[in-house]
Amino acid sequence: MPMYKVKPVSPGDIKIDLPTCMYKLPNTHAQGMNCGEHALQFTSNEQQRLPEILRKEMDHIRKDGDDDDDMNGEVDPALKALEERQDEVLRRLYELKATVDGLAKTVTTPDADLDASTLSRGPAESVFRGTADLDSLLGKDLGALRDIVINANPAHPPLSLLVLHALLCQRYQVLSSVHVHSSVSVVPPPLLSCLGPRHIDSYARQRFQLGFTLIWKDVSKLQMKFNTQSMCPIEGEANVARFLFRLLSAEPQDPLAATQMDCWIDTAVFQLAEVGSKEHAAVLRSLNSALGCSPWLLGQEFSLADIVCACCVLRAGQTTSAAANIQRWLKSCQNLGHFDCVNPLLQ
The missing domain is CATH 1.20.58 (Methane Monooxygenase Hydroxylase; Chain G, domain 1)
Structure with missing residues (x-):
């Protein structure tokens, strides 16, 4: 039995029109409304x-x-x-x-960090004077920076890629950075600054054409990642060097010269840099013989073959005991100014 009963204060059949929102706004598209009455609402x-x-x-x-x-x-x-x-x-x-x-x-680029620094430009004028269009070489990609991410072992610095990096900086606006992966405990200071000082405009990525990120990592083979959505990684210093060299639009147009360039690159990487003394001496003899007939390995034009072979010879540390033609050729390479970035790493 209830304690007391209260009579209703309003009729039971009353109908209340409840709103569907907290408040209503006027229709912004209705006729006869001025600009002050507009209240724009946007969906997602x-x-x-x-x-x-x-x-x-x-x-x-x-x-x-x-x-x-x-x-x-x-x-x-x-x-x-x-x-x-x-x-x-x-x-x-x-x-x-x-x-x-x-x-x-x-x-969305693996192993890439938001911090970026750029490189110093080489003092010498580039020998590659052809025009290059990144849209025709890499495909049209509006509104985003094209990032090149390279994982390399600090025990074997990719000298040829550093030279190509300097050449790319003479052709494009390159935003470069050096990072250290957690798998590596100690990295020599020259390797941390091999791409040059930090750029004052590194925060504005839209001002650059290429992103060049070098990550010192404990890897058995050098690896490059460019387009992670439609392109598999490129492995090996020689293959990455070929990719970067194509961005300069300086490849030989003659099929015979292109084949000779590939042969010299493979010889340098697989015989001059990674095998014993007998094979090393044989390659040096072939190199000296070829340079006795022309100033460069492909004749009168400086090419990727000269970059890769010269870096392998410099890394071996036998420049003083090399034959006369090789010493003359190395001096010519040094005079171009493109190898200035690798000199601190050879000391």
């Missing part, structure tokens, strides 16, 4: 198309302003200020979009 899809929406809205405002100008013969100062403010907002939005796209490319 519209937020992604914000620059396009703002541009269309601005075109509509400008059209209305042109109609008013035709009737009155003068420009409303408030409308002019609104146009200038809208142009500035659109400019900043496009810059922000380019920055976000660049950061997204970095995050």
Whole structure:
């Protein structure tokens, strides 16, 4: 039995129209409303198309302003200020979009860090004067920096890649950085600065064309990653050197010269750098004989064969005891200025 009973304060059949939201907003597209009554609402899809929406809205405002100008013969100062403010907002939005796209490319690249530093440019003029278009070489990729990530063992520094890195810097705007993987405990200081000092604009990735990241890591074979979504890793210093050399658009057009270049590269990597004294001496004799007929290994043109072979000879440390033709050739390579970046690593 209840203690007491309260009579209802309102009729039981009353109907209340409850709202579906906390408050209502006027329709922004209704006719007869002024700009002050507009309250824009964007869905998730519209937020992604914000620059396009703002541009269309601005075109509509400008059209209305042109109609008013035709009737009155003068420009409303408030409308002019609104146009200038809208142009500035659109400019900043496009810059922000380019920055976000660049950061997204970095995050999806394995072993790459957001910190970046660049290299010092070589003092000598590049011998490769051909024109190169990255869109034609690597495919069109708008709004993102093309990142080249290389994992190398500090016990065997890839000298030829450092030389190619210096050549790439003379051709493109390159954003470079050096990192140390957790698998490596100690790295000599020259290896940490082999790509040059930190660039003051390293935070603005959209200002560069290429990203060159060198990671000192405990790996058995050098590995390069470029496009992780549609390209498998490239292994071996010779193969990576070929890839980087193609970015310079300096490959021999003659099939015979291209074959000779590949033969010298394979000979240097597999016989001059990794085998015993007998094979090493035989390769040096062949090298001295070829250089006795021409200034460079392919004749009158400096090529990737000279870069790779010279780096292998310099790494072996037998430059003083080498034959006369080899010593002359090494001096010619040094005079180009492209090998200045590897000299600190040879001391």
